[in-house]
Amino acid sequence: MSQTLPVTFRVSASSVGKMRCELDVSLEDPAGGVRESWQMATDEGDFHGGDGTAPSPLAYFTGALAACLMTQIRAFAKRLNVSLDGVTIEGAAHWQAHLSGRKPYTTEPLGFDLDVKIDSNASTAQLAELVRAAKKGCFIEQTLSRTNVVNHQLIHDGETIPIKTD
Amino acid sequence: MSQTLPVTFRVSASSVGKMRCELDVSLEDPAGGVRESWQMATDEGDFHGGDGTAPSPLAYFTGALAACLMTQIRAFAKRLNVSLDGVTIEGAAHWQAHLSGRKPYTTEPLGFDLDVKIDSNASTAQLAELVRAAKKGCFIEQTLSRTNVVNHQLIHDGETIPIKTD
Numbered sequence: 001m002s003q004t005l006p007v008t009f010r011v012s013a014s015s016v017g018k019m020r021c022e023l024d025v026s027l028e029d030p031a032g033g034v035r036e037s038w039q040m041a042t043d044e045g046d047f048h049g050g051d052g053t054a055p056s057p058l059a060y061f062t063g064a065l066a067a068c069l070m071t072q073i074r075a076f077a078k079r080l081n082v083s084l085d086g087v088t089i090e091g092a093a094h095w096q097a098h099l100s101g102r103k104p105y106t107t108e109p110l111g112f113d114l115d116v117k118i119d120s121n122a123s124t125a126q127l128a129e130l131v132r133a134a135k136k137g138c139f140i141e142q143t144l145s146r147t148n149v150v151n152h153q154l155i156h157d158g159e160t161i162p163i164k165t166d
Numbered sequence: 167m168s169q170t171l172p173v174t175f176r177v178s179a180s181s182v183g184k185m186r187c188e189l190d191v192s193l194e195d196p197a198g199g200v201r202e203s204w205q206m207a208t209d210e211g212d213f214h215g216g217d218g219t220a221p222s223p224l225a226y227f228t229g230a231l232a233a234c235l236m237t238q239i240r241a242f243a244k245r246l247n248v249s250l251d252g253v254t255i256e257g258a259a260h261w262q263a264h265l266s267g268r269k270p271y272t273t274e275p276l277g278f279d280l281d282v283k284i285d286s287n288a289s290t291a292q293l294a295e296l297v298r299a300a301k302k303g304c305f306i307e308q309t310l311s312r313t314n315v316v317n318h319q320l321i322h323d324g325e326t327i328p329i330k331t332d
Binding site: 001003004005008010011012013014019027035038042047049055056057058059060063064066067068071072074080088089090091092097098100101104105109111112113114117120125127131135136137138139140141145146147148150152157162165 | 167168169170171172173174175176177178179180181187189191193196202204206208209210211213214215218221222223224225226228229230231232233234236237238240241242244245246250252254255256257258259260261262263264265266267268269270271272273274275276277278279280281282283284285286290293294295297298299300301302303304305306307308309310311312313314315316317318319320321322323325326327328329331
């Protein structure tokens with residue numbers, strides 16, 4: 001039986017201190033309400049004006065990328081009857097920033113690498129099939145592999161204004 | 167003076183417990199070595215076979231998306247001489263999963279919304295310019311707005327095999 005399941009996360013972020021950002025994140029229950037919620041914070045090192053009280057946003061992003069694939073490898077191993085003795089992932093996320101004096105800089109991604117080491121009695125062909133299935137089931141990888149729309153609204157002085165990309 | 171700065175994060179992820187994933191994440195110093203490093207963990211709730219000992223990968227991803235924009239709004243406010251009294255962001259990340267019995271499921275992103283509320287004496291036009299600049303400077307938003315390559319290798323039984331997407 002085929003079925004489509006919505007997966008929606010919500011976040012409330014507040015500016016605190018110099019560059020610290022405090023976050024309430026929740027997973028919606030498809031039946032209504034909140035299924036799970038978490039509190040976390042980000043900060044920046046002193047080279048970016050912060051106090052280093054928490055990981056940076058990109059540290060969470062890079063950790064999430066590796067962990068999302070890891071989770072689906074483990075979840076789908078059960079569905080594909082593959083036994084795993086241990087999985088490690090070594091990954092890298094490459095970006096660059098284009099600086100021009102004091103003006104706001106621009107950024108771009110250069111690429112992402114994930115090396116997946118699996119200890120298992122399964123054949124290499126079975127494990128390659130498992131990793132391919134995990135890529136297709138990894139929400140973050142599927143997001144990175146296509147062009148996404150990020151909608152923005154600015155709320156200021158009682159006005160709500162859509163922000164269009166140039 | 168224009169300049170291009172590489173920004174590279176590395177991650178080592180290990181499978182622990184049922185679905186817990188322990189992560190060492192680091193920011194490379196462009197001059198060599200490690201500039202900052204963090205330890206963090208992810209887990210899943212019991213509906214996905216985990217023990218709920220840590221936030222899920224998508225919770226970190228959603229938090230990172232809001233926090234990355236927040237950070238650049240605050241950093242670029244200084245560069246654009248805009249004074250901020252406080253910033254909050256309410257965001258949502260929408261995905262769906264296509265399930266078919268016990269087979270590994272597939273996933274896709276549906277869209278991302280970020281509502282940015284700014285308390286400031288600046289004009290709404292100045293703040294809209296600030297948010298537009300922050301979008302262009304936000305590493306995660308720039309990643310989401312285009313198609314990215316995620317390279318995978320499987321390491322098993324002494325072999326290293328590139329995993330191609332179907």
